[in-house]
Amino acid sequence: MAEQRTSLADPGLPATRDVDLRDYLPGLEPERQVNDWGRSERIEGLLDRTATEFLYRYWFRVEVEDIDHVPAQGGALLVSNHAGAMPPDATMIAKAIKEEHPRPRPLYLTVEHFFKGYPGFSMLLPKVGGVAAHPANVHRLLYDEGELVLVFPEGRKGTEKLYKDRYRLRRFGRGGFVEAAMRARAPIVPIAVVGAEEAAPIFAHLTALQKLTGLLYVPLTPTFPHGGLLGMLGYLPAKFRIRFLEPVRTDQLGDAPWEDKGLVQTIAHEIRTRIQENLVDMLAQRRSVWFG
Amino acid sequence: MAAGDASSHSKRILVTGLSTHWGGRLAQALEQDPSVEAIIGIDRTPPKVELVRTEFVQVSDAHSLIRRIVDAAEIDTIVDTRLVVDSIVTTPRRAHENNVIGTMNILAACSGRDSPVRKVVVKSSAHYYGIEQDDPAFFTEDFRRKRPARTPIERDVVEAEELVRDFALHHPDRTVTVLRFCNGIGRALRTSHSRLLALPVVLGILGFDPRYQFIHEDDIVGVLEHATRHDLPGAYNAAGDGVLVLSEVASLLGKPFAPVLPPWGTGVALTALRRAGLRVGPEVARQLRFGRAVDNRRLKAAGYRYRYTSRETILKLREHQRVDPLLRGTGSAYRYEREVEEFLRRSPNVRRPAPAAGAITAPPEGFDSLDARDLIKLIPSLEPAALEALREHEETHRARRTVLAAIDANLVRHQTA
Numbered sequence: 001m002a003e004q005r006t007s008l009a010d011p012g013l014p015a016t017r018d019v020d021l022r023d024y025l026p027g028l029e030p031e032r033q034v035n036d037w038g039r040s041e042r043i044e045g046l047l048d049r050t051a052t053e054f055l056y057r058y059w060f061r062v063e064v065e066d067i068d069h070v071p072a073q074g075g076a077l078l079v080s081n082h083a084g085a086m087p088p089d090a091t092m093i094a095k096a097i098k099e100e101h102p103r104p105r106p107l108y109l110t111v112e113h114f115f116k117g118y119p120g121f122s123m124l125l126p127k128v129g130g131v132a133a134h135p136a137n138v139h140r141l142l143y144d145e146g147e148l149v150l151v152f153p154e155g156r157k158g159t160e161k162l163y164k165d166r167y168r169l170r171r172f173g174r175g176g177f178v179e180a181a182m183r184a185r186a187p188i189v190p191i192a193v194v195g196a197e198e199a200a201p202i203f204a205h206l207t208a209l210q211k212l213t214g215l216l217y218v219p220l221t222p223t224f225p226h227g228g229l230l231g232m233l234g235y236l237p238a239k240f241r242i243r244f245l246e247p248v249r250t251d252q253l254g255d256a257p258w259e260d261k262g263l264v265q266t267i268a269h270e271i272r273t274r275i276q277e278n279l280v281d282m283l284a285q286r287r288s289v290w291f292g
Numbered sequence: 293m294a295a296g297d298a299s300s301h302s303k304r305i306l307v308t309g310l311s312t313h314w315g316g317r318l319a320q321a322l323e324q325d326p327s328v329e330a331i332i333g334i335d336r337t338p339p340k341v342e343l344v345r346t347e348f349v350q351v352s353d354a355h356s357l358i359r360r361i362v363d364a365a366e367i368d369t370i371v372d373t374r375l376v377v378d379s380i381v382t383t384p385r386r387a388h389e390n391n392v393i394g395t396m397n398i399l400a401a402c403s404g405r406d407s408p409v410r411k412v413v414v415k416s417s418a419h420y421y422g423i424e425q426d427d428p429a430f431f432t433e434d435f436r437r438k439r440p441a442r443t444p445i446e447r448d449v450v451e452a453e454e455l456v457r458d459f460a461l462h463h464p465d466r467t468v469t470v471l472r473f474c475n476g477i478g479r480a481l482r483t484s485h486s487r488l489l490a491l492p493v494v495l496g497i498l499g500f501d502p503r504y505q506f507i508h509e510d511d512i513v514g515v516l517e518h519a520t521r522h523d524l525p526g527a528y529n530a531a532g533d534g535v536l537v538l539s540e541v542a543s544l545l546g547k548p549f550a551p552v553l554p555p556w557g558t559g560v561a562l563t564a565l566r567r568a569g570l571r572v573g574p575e576v577a578r579q580l581r582f583g584r585a586v587d588n589r590r591l592k593a594a595g596y597r598y599r600y601t602s603r604e605t606i607l608k609l610r611e612h613q614r615v616d617p618l619l620r621g622t623g624s625a626y627r628y629e630r631e632v633e634e635f636l637r638r639s640p641n642v643r644r645p646a647p648a649a650g651a652i653t654a655p656p657e658g659f660d661s662l663d664a665r666d667l668i669k670l671i672p673s674l675e676p677a678a679l680e681a682l683r684e685h686e687e688t689h690r691a692r693r694t695v696l697a698a699i700d701a702n703l704v705r706h707q708t709a
Binding site: 019023024027028029031032033034035036038086113114116117118119120121122123126131132134136137140145207254 | 432
C-alpha cells in the first residue's frame with residue numbers, strides 16, 4: 001500500500017499507513033440483513049432459487065469449462081466479454097461459480113456509477129452484489145477483503161454494440177482493471193462467454209426514448225420496447241457456454257508495476273486477445289446458436 | 293500505533309464549545325483523569341452539564357482574548373468541539389460565523405512559536421467528503437473531493453478543515469488531529485437524522501436504499517478523549533463498525549420503511565416537509581439518495597476500540613425512543629450559576645474530598661492492574677488522604693469487599709493513632 005500513500009496522500013495531514021489495515025476490518029454481525037456493501041443474502045437467495053436457477057438450467061442450459069481456474073481463496077479479478085441489452089452474462093458467471101466451483105464464493109460485479117443515481121437500480125443492484133466501478137471499491141474488495149470481482153472492461157461499449165457486431169470485442173477501456181489487479185496483487189481470470197449476444201440482441205438504439213428516460217441507452221430488441229419493461233428481460237433461449245481461462249498473475253511483476261503504463265497496456269491487450277481467440281474457437285465449434 | 297507517552301501527555305486542556313453537548317461531555321470525561329491538571333472551557337453561553345473542576349470562561353471567539361487565556365493558563369492542548377455540522381441547529385449565517393471565523397480565531401489564538409499549545413484536536417464531520425454519485429463506497433482519509441460543496445454546512449466544514457490544514461502545515465511541531473464523524477446518535481442529540489428517525493415511519497426516496505453509518509454519542513466522546521490522551525497526527529474517520537441500509541435501519545427501529553419521497557424533485561418535497569414542521573437540513577437530501585460510508589480502520593489502528601457498532605447504535609436509539617416519552621421532563625435540572633460554581637471551586641469553607649483536585653492522592657495509575665491481594669499488601673503504606681481517594685475509586689469501580697475492608701481498617705488505625 002506504499003504507493004497509495006504517495007498518490008493519494010494529503011500533504012497537510014500526513015497519513016500513516018505503516019500498519020496493515022486489513023487487521024481492522026469490522027467483525028461479522030450475524031444478525032445483519034445486508035453486508036457493508038449493501039448486499040442482501042436473502043434477496044440474492046430468493047432470485048437465485050427462482051429466476052436465475054430457471055435461466056441457468058433450462059433457458060440458457062449453461063455449460064462451464066475450466067471452473068477451477070477461479071482461485072478457491074483470496075482476491076481475484078474476473079474479466080469477461082460483455083453483451084446484450086440487460087446483460088445476462090454477469091448473473092450466469094456468478095451462478096456458474098456458485099454451482100460448479102468446489103468452493104463456491106460470492107462474486108461482486110462492478111457497475112457504472114450511473115446506476116447509483118437511477119431509482120430502482122440504485123436499490124436493487126447492491127442487493128445482488130453490484131458495486132460501483134470505483135478503483136477504491138475494487139481495491140478494497142480485492143486486497144482488503146479478498147473477494148472475487150467481475151469487471152467488463154468493454155463497459156457500455158460492449159452492451160451497446162449491435163447484433164451485426166456480435167463477438168467482436170471492443171476496446172478494453174484504458175487498462176484500469178489491470179492496474180487495479182496489480183495494486184491488489186490479485187490474479188486476473190479472463191472469461192469467454194458465448195450466448196449472451198444471441199440471448200438479448202440489440203438491433204438499433206432508440207435515442208429519442210433514451211433522452212426521455214435519462215437511461216444509459218434504450219435498445220430495440222426482439223421484445224423491447226413493445227413488450228413493456230418486462231420485455232427488457234425477454235431473453236431468447238440461446239445456448240450459453242462459459243470458459244474460464246488460465247489466470248494471469250500480477251504479483252511477480254516487481255515493485256509498483258502499474259506505474260509502467262506500457263506494461264499495463266500490454267497485459268490488457270494480451271488478455272483481450274486471449275478472450276477474442278477463445279471466443280472464435282468456441283464459435284467455430286458451435287453447431288447451433290440454440291443447441292450449442 | 294500513535295500512543296502518547298508521558299512527556300507528550302496532555303495536562304492542561306482547553307475545551308472550546310464547552311456548552312455544546314460534546315464540549316460538556318468531554319470535560320466531564322477528562323475530569324475523571326487525575327493526571328489532567330487543568331481543564332478550561334470556553335463558550336459564549338454557560339455550560340449545560342454539571343462540572344466539578346472544569347473552569348468555565350464566558351468569552352466570544354475573539355482570538356486576542358482566547359490567546360490571553362491560553363497563554364495565562366499555559367494550555368498545552370486545545371480540543372475544538374464547536375463545529376456546527378447540522379443546519380437545523382442555527383441559521384446558515386451564524387453557522388458560518390461559528391464554523392469558519394470561529395475556527396480561524398481559535399487557530400490564531402494558538403499559532404506562533406511562543407504559544408504553549410502542543411496539540412490541537414478538531415471535531416469535524418464526514419460532510420467534508422460531500423456526497424456525489426461517483427464516490428467510493430468507503431471514504432478513506434486521504435480522499436480529495438473533486439467537486440465543490442453543495443450545501444452551506446458542507447462548505448463550512450471544508451473551509452474550516454482547510455484552515456486547520458494550513459495551520460498544520462505552518463506548525464509542523466504541533467500535533468494536529470482532525471476527527472471526521474459520521475451521523476451521531478444519542479439520547480440528547482437533536483439532529484436532522486434524529487428527527488427523521490423519530491417519525492412513525494422511516495422516510496426514504498422511492499427507488500433508493502442508501503447506505504448509512506452511525507456513531508453512538510459515547511463513542512464520539514470516547515474518540516475525542518482518545519485523541520486528547522494520545523498523539524494522533526492527521527485526519528481520522530470516526531464511525532461505528534458496519535454499514536446499514538436505510539430499510540435495515542427502519543426494521544431495527546421496528547418501523548415501516550416508507551420510500552415515499554419522489555426520486556425527482558426530492559429537494560422540493562423536503563422543503564414542503566420543512567414547511568409542514570419537520571426540521572431537516574438540506575444536506576440530508578443527498579444522503580437519503582446516495583448514502584455515505586467512511587473507512588473507520590485508521591482510528592482503530594490508532595488504538596481506539598468502538599463500544600457500539602452502527603447496528604447497536606440504532607438499537608440504542610430504539611430503546612431511547614421507547615423510554616423517552618415516559619421520562620419526559622425528568623431530565624437533568626442543572627443550571628449554571630456563576631456564584632455557586634465560584635463558591636464551590638474557590639471558597640476555603642468548602643470541604644473537598646481530595647485536596648489539590650486529587651492530583652496527588654488519587655490512586656496512581658497501575659493500581660487498577662493490581663489484584664486484590666497485592667493491593668491489600670500496599671494499603672498500610674498509604675497516607676490517610678490517599679486511602680480516602682483509593683476507597684472512593686474502589687467503591688465506584690470494582691468494589692471488592694476485601695479491599696474496602698482493608699482500607700477501612702487502616703483508616704480507623706490512622707484515626708486512633
